[in-house]
Amino acid sequence: MLQSPLSPELLFTVCDPQSLPFDSTDDLGDADDAVGQERAVEAIRFAVGMRHRGFNLFALGPEGTGRRSLVMRLLSRQAAERAAPGDWVYVNDFDQNQRPKVLSLPAGRASGLKKDMDWLVGELGQALPAAFEAEEYRNRRQAIEDELKERQETAFGTVAHEAGESSVALIRTPVGLALAPMKDGEVLSPDEFKKLPDDSQDRFKADMAALQEKLEATIKQVPKWERETRARLRALDHDVVAFAIDHLLEELTAKYTDLPQVQTYLQAVSADVAANVGDFLGEDERSKIRRALGGDSFRRYRVNVLVDNAQAQGAPVVYEDYPTQPNLIGRVEHLAQYGALITDFNLIRAGSLHKANGGFLVMDARKLLMNPFAWEDLKRALKAREIRIESPGQSMGLFSTFSLEPEPIPLDIKVVLIGDPMLYYLLSHHDPEFSELFKVAADFDWRMDRSPRAVLELSRSVAALVRKEGLLPLDRSGMARVIEQASRLVEDAEKLSTHMASLADLVREADHWAHAASARQIAAAHVQQAIDAAIRRQDRVRENVQEEIQRGIIHVATDGAEIGQINALAVLQLGNFAFGHPVRITARIHAGKGDVIDIEREVDLGGPLHGKGVLILSGFLAARFGAHEPLSLSASLVFEQSYGGIDGDSASSTELYVLLSALADLPIRQDLAVTGSVDQFGRVQAIGGVNEKIEGFFDLCAARGLSGSQGVLIPASNVAHLMLRADVVEACRQGRFAIYAIDHVDQGIEVLTGVPAGEADAQGRYPTGTVNRKVQARLAAFASRAALRLVPERDKKPETE
Incomplete structure (x- = not known):
C-alpha cells in the first residue's frame, strides 16, 4: 500500500487569533522577565546572591x-x-611621590574633600605671604641674622685684637682672611720683612703661627653657627606657618573627625607645607624652576577623585563596551612638557573595575579576549581581590619605563561576561583559571515550548517593545502571525523562538508597512508584508539558482522517471537568509568488490558528515544484502553540477534510493524530491531546513506548472517542524502538490518507484516483483560472475554451442 500525502493541517500550525485573550497589545502589560529563559534567570539570581568569591x-x-x-x-x-x-x-x-596613597571615603564625601583641599591651598596662598610679610616676623628674623653677624664679628674681632698686640695685621684677601707682620702700623712687604733682623723674623713667625691656629679654629666655628642660625630660622618659619595655618587645618579636621585616614593625610599636608613654605612665598628657587617649566607647585596638595558615588542610587551596574586593559583596570596619563613626559597622582584615571567596585561589571567576552593583557589582568584582579593600576604588559615585564605605582584598591565586585556557548566551552577547556573564577553559567535557550502561557508572555514582550519604541499596536491577527513566524524561525511547529532581536525587527518592519497603509493597528497582512519584503531584499541568489534550473543550465527534472537519478534537496545559508534548492544525484553501478565510491569525497568536496552518511548507507546495503555472501559491486555517487563543498548527511537516504534504483534497474519518479538521513537499519531520520527544502522544490515545480503529482519526501520525524508558506499549504490542499512522511527507506522506495519494497522470508529471500528482490537478484548475478572469475582455467567446462 502506497504512502498517503500529509493532510494540509499538518503542514502549518495556525495560531487562531480568537484564542488570544486580548484585542490588541495595548491591553497587555510588560513581561516579568525574558520570555522562555527561566533557567537563565535562576542562574543569574543565584550568581548575584552568592557572596563567596569565584561565583x-x-x-x-x-x-x-x-x-x-x-x-x-x-x-x-x-x-x-x-x-x-x-x-x-x-x-x-609626601615621603614617596611615586607611590600615591588611596583613601576610602563614604559615598559623596570625595568631592567635598577635593573642594576643601582646593580651598585650603587658596587660603594658604593668601595667609602665608601675609604672615611672612608681617613686621614682627621680619624683626625676629633680623634679630636672628644680626645675632649671627655679631657673633662672627666678635670672634674675628678677638683674633684681630690679639694680632694687633703682637704687631700682626688680620687682613682680607680674595681667597679669605690672612695674617701679616706690621711695623709702625704699616703692613710689611715680603722684601721689607726679609730686611728685619733674624730674631725679629723668628718672633713674628712664632706669633703668626699661634694666631693662625686661633683664626682657623674661629673659621671652623662659622658653619656651625650658620647651621644653628638656619635651624632657628626654620623653627621661626615653622612657628609662623603653624600660626597661619593651624586655624585653617583645625577647621578642616573638624569636618573629618570620623575619617582617621583623612586626619592623617591633613597632618602630612601640614608638615609638607611647613617644609616647602617657599612655594607659597614664591621666593624658593625650586618653585621658580617649577614655574619656569610650567608646573604647578600646589598640585601635590590636590585630591584626585577616582570614584565619586555622590549621585549613586544603590550599587553600580557598569557595562564596559570597550574592555581594553587601561579601560578595565585604570591608567596613569602623562603630560608632555619641553620634550619630556611627566606625570603625578593627579593623572591617575579610573577603570571600569573602579567604577563598578561594590557592584556589578558586565562585559562582552569576545571583546575582552580580543584586547591584549585585558583578560589576564582581569583574572589577576579577581584572584587578588584588589585593583593594581599598571601599564599594559608591565606585570609581564615587557616594559621598564618608570611610572607611578599607585597603592592598590580593595576589590569587591561581581563580573558578568556575555558570550557565545562555544566561547564558554573553549575557555572552560583551555583556561584552568576560568572555571575557578566564573563558576556560574546562565544558559540562554534559543527556543521555548509553544504553550498558551508562552504565547501570552511573548505577546507581552511585543507589547513592551511597542510601548517603548512608540510603534503601532498589534491586533489579534497581527500578533497571531508574529507567533506563527516565531515557530517558523526555530523550524518547529511546537516551539517558539526566543530570538527577540529577530521578532523585534519583524514588528518594526510591520509597523513601517502599517504606517504606509495609514492603518491604526498592525494586522496580519502588515506582518506578512514585512516577511515578504525581508525575503525579497535577500533572495537574489535564490532567484538566480531557480532561473538557471528553469533555463536548463542546471539539469533538474520535475517529470518523468529515470533509473539511477533522483532529486535531492539542499539548503544554502547566506547570512541570515536560507533557501532550499533541488540537486540532481546520480548513481552508476558495476561488478566490483563492494565499494560505494563517493565522488564528492574523492575530490575533497564532501565534508566529514557527508562521508559518514555514505558509509552508513553502505552499512545498510551490506547488512541487508550481504549477510550470506559479500557484495560484489562497485557504485559511484555524485551530486551533479555541484562545484562547491557539500557536507551533512541529510541526503544519505536520497543516495540510498538512487543506489537501489540503479541496482534494481527501476526508474525513479522525477516529479518527487527527497530529503532525510538514514541509519544502518534503514530508518529515515530528521534533518534541518525542512521548510526551506520543500519550498525550494515547490517553487521550481510552480514555475514549470504544478502537475498534481509533484511532491517531496521528508522524514516522518520532521512533520512536527513543518511551518510552510501559505501558497505551499494551499497547493497541497488543492491536491496539486504533496508532502510524504517517510519512516523507513522501504516506504520511500515504494513511493519513488511505485513498486513494493518487499519483506524477506525466513530464508532471507524477497517476494518476486519487489524492489528488494530485484536488488538481490542483481547482486547475486554480480556475485556469480565474481565467483566464475575465480575458477581455475582447467576446472572450467568447455563451452558448448
Missing part, C-alpha cells in the same frame, strides 16, 4: 536572545536594593 557569571547563548538586556535588568533590580559603595581618591605620599 562570577558567564551568560551564554545565541546573539539576539536578550542576554544583555535581561542581565542588566536583573542586576539593576538587585543593585537598587544595596547601599551605594564608598568613594575612592588618590592623594600624594
Whole structure:
C-alpha cells in the first residue's frame, strides 16, 4: 500500500487569533522577565546572591536572545536594593611621590574633600605671604641674622685684637682672611720683612703661627653657627606657618573627625607645607624652576577623585563596551612638557573595575579576549581581590619605563561576561583559571515550548517593545502571525523562538508597512508584508539558482522517471537568509568488490558528515544484502553540477534510493524530491531546513506548472517542524502538490518507484516483483560472475554451442 500525502493541517500550525485573550497589545502589560529563559534567570539570581568569591557569571547563548538586556535588568533590580559603595581618591605620599596613597571615603564625601583641599591651598596662598610679610616676623628674623653677624664679628674681632698686640695685621684677601707682620702700623712687604733682623723674623713667625691656629679654629666655628642660625630660622618659619595655618587645618579636621585616614593625610599636608613654605612665598628657587617649566607647585596638595558615588542610587551596574586593559583596570596619563613626559597622582584615571567596585561589571567576552593583557589582568584582579593600576604588559615585564605605582584598591565586585556557548566551552577547556573564577553559567535557550502561557508572555514582550519604541499596536491577527513566524524561525511547529532581536525587527518592519497603509493597528497582512519584503531584499541568489534550473543550465527534472537519478534537496545559508534548492544525484553501478565510491569525497568536496552518511548507507546495503555472501559491486555517487563543498548527511537516504534504483534497474519518479538521513537499519531520520527544502522544490515545480503529482519526501520525524508558506499549504490542499512522511527507506522506495519494497522470508529471500528482490537478484548475478572469475582455467567446462 502506497504512502498517503500529509493532510494540509499538518503542514502549518495556525495560531487562531480568537484564542488570544486580548484585542490588541495595548491591553497587555510588560513581561516579568525574558520570555522562555527561566533557567537563565535562576542562574543569574543565584550568581548575584552568592557572596563567596569565584561565583562570577558567564551568560551564554545565541546573539539576539536578550542576554544583555535581561542581565542588566536583573542586576539593576538587585543593585537598587544595596547601599551605594564608598568613594575612592588618590592623594600624594609626601615621603614617596611615586607611590600615591588611596583613601576610602563614604559615598559623596570625595568631592567635598577635593573642594576643601582646593580651598585650603587658596587660603594658604593668601595667609602665608601675609604672615611672612608681617613686621614682627621680619624683626625676629633680623634679630636672628644680626645675632649671627655679631657673633662672627666678635670672634674675628678677638683674633684681630690679639694680632694687633703682637704687631700682626688680620687682613682680607680674595681667597679669605690672612695674617701679616706690621711695623709702625704699616703692613710689611715680603722684601721689607726679609730686611728685619733674624730674631725679629723668628718672633713674628712664632706669633703668626699661634694666631693662625686661633683664626682657623674661629673659621671652623662659622658653619656651625650658620647651621644653628638656619635651624632657628626654620623653627621661626615653622612657628609662623603653624600660626597661619593651624586655624585653617583645625577647621578642616573638624569636618573629618570620623575619617582617621583623612586626619592623617591633613597632618602630612601640614608638615609638607611647613617644609616647602617657599612655594607659597614664591621666593624658593625650586618653585621658580617649577614655574619656569610650567608646573604647578600646589598640585601635590590636590585630591584626585577616582570614584565619586555622590549621585549613586544603590550599587553600580557598569557595562564596559570597550574592555581594553587601561579601560578595565585604570591608567596613569602623562603630560608632555619641553620634550619630556611627566606625570603625578593627579593623572591617575579610573577603570571600569573602579567604577563598578561594590557592584556589578558586565562585559562582552569576545571583546575582552580580543584586547591584549585585558583578560589576564582581569583574572589577576579577581584572584587578588584588589585593583593594581599598571601599564599594559608591565606585570609581564615587557616594559621598564618608570611610572607611578599607585597603592592598590580593595576589590569587591561581581563580573558578568556575555558570550557565545562555544566561547564558554573553549575557555572552560583551555583556561584552568576560568572555571575557578566564573563558576556560574546562565544558559540562554534559543527556543521555548509553544504553550498558551508562552504565547501570552511573548505577546507581552511585543507589547513592551511597542510601548517603548512608540510603534503601532498589534491586533489579534497581527500578533497571531508574529507567533506563527516565531515557530517558523526555530523550524518547529511546537516551539517558539526566543530570538527577540529577530521578532523585534519583524514588528518594526510591520509597523513601517502599517504606517504606509495609514492603518491604526498592525494586522496580519502588515506582518506578512514585512516577511515578504525581508525575503525579497535577500533572495537574489535564490532567484538566480531557480532561473538557471528553469533555463536548463542546471539539469533538474520535475517529470518523468529515470533509473539511477533522483532529486535531492539542499539548503544554502547566506547570512541570515536560507533557501532550499533541488540537486540532481546520480548513481552508476558495476561488478566490483563492494565499494560505494563517493565522488564528492574523492575530490575533497564532501565534508566529514557527508562521508559518514555514505558509509552508513553502505552499512545498510551490506547488512541487508550481504549477510550470506559479500557484495560484489562497485557504485559511484555524485551530486551533479555541484562545484562547491557539500557536507551533512541529510541526503544519505536520497543516495540510498538512487543506489537501489540503479541496482534494481527501476526508474525513479522525477516529479518527487527527497530529503532525510538514514541509519544502518534503514530508518529515515530528521534533518534541518525542512521548510526551506520543500519550498525550494515547490517553487521550481510552480514555475514549470504544478502537475498534481509533484511532491517531496521528508522524514516522518520532521512533520512536527513543518511551518510552510501559505501558497505551499494551499497547493497541497488543492491536491496539486504533496508532502510524504517517510519512516523507513522501504516506504520511500515504494513511493519513488511505485513498486513494493518487499519483506524477506525466513530464508532471507524477497517476494518476486519487489524492489528488494530485484536488488538481490542483481547482486547475486554480480556475485556469480565474481565467483566464475575465480575458477581455475582447467576446472572450467568447455563451452558448448
